[in-house]
Amino acid sequence: MRVDLHNHTTLCNHASGSIDEYISKAVELGINIYGFSCHAPMDFDSKYRMTFEELDEYHKMIIEAKKKYENQIEILMGLEVDFIKGREYLLDKKVLQYPCDYLIGSIHFIDEWGFDNPEFIGEYAKKDIDEYWKKYLQSIQKMAESRFFQIVGHFDLLKIFGYKPTESIFPYIKETLQVIRETEMVIEINAAGFRKPIKEQYPDFKILEYAKKIGIPITFGSDAHSIDQVGFGYEKCLQIAKKIGYKKAIYFKNKNPYSFSL
Ligand SMILES: [Zn+2]
């Protein structure tokens, strides 16, 4: 069985292709369960996400697609929600309680810094990256502890432009994984990193090994923002998961986990 839970739509203003095109490609690739998880509305950085008014439209489009393709593929509705430590007030009740299949909790901001945006890449040179890794990991811990989310989005996204954590950060990574374990979240193996300067999946092999060791389940996401990115990098992610010893992965329906064999 093949599952891909992280895919965007044009509602976030930085993706292309219609929902039908995404689904056709997914069917063509033999994906069995395909989830949309576009950027949820938030009163922050609003040009990169759907508006609150569009949330119902998104829901309607996906429910229609679910019906339309029910004999070919199972379509799920998720949302990727920004968690910004120190700005938890931005989390919106309507989003958190929306009747969807799952919420992906993602950190794209440390304080004001949108660190995955190439526009602000210059900031990396100015910062003590280890300090920012600690802040980043603390944000993930807070996100997990909120218990609003089912899936940790792109666990080590801060490495996107090549600034991987040093060995001294690994204890903080372990501590963060423990919190994820305790809060019963699932980590996605996200293929988008293969398309970025870091050229590897999120999270890296060593992190996944530790996640496996302490019993954190996984899922898969291509983080597609265009049709050609649907299913991108899946084979590599699957091989990595198997090499680490994962035999099962998870998807969510109505926020309940379901396990399937790899
Ligand atoms: Zn995006």
Ligand SMILES: [Zn+2]
């Ligand atoms: Zn993301």
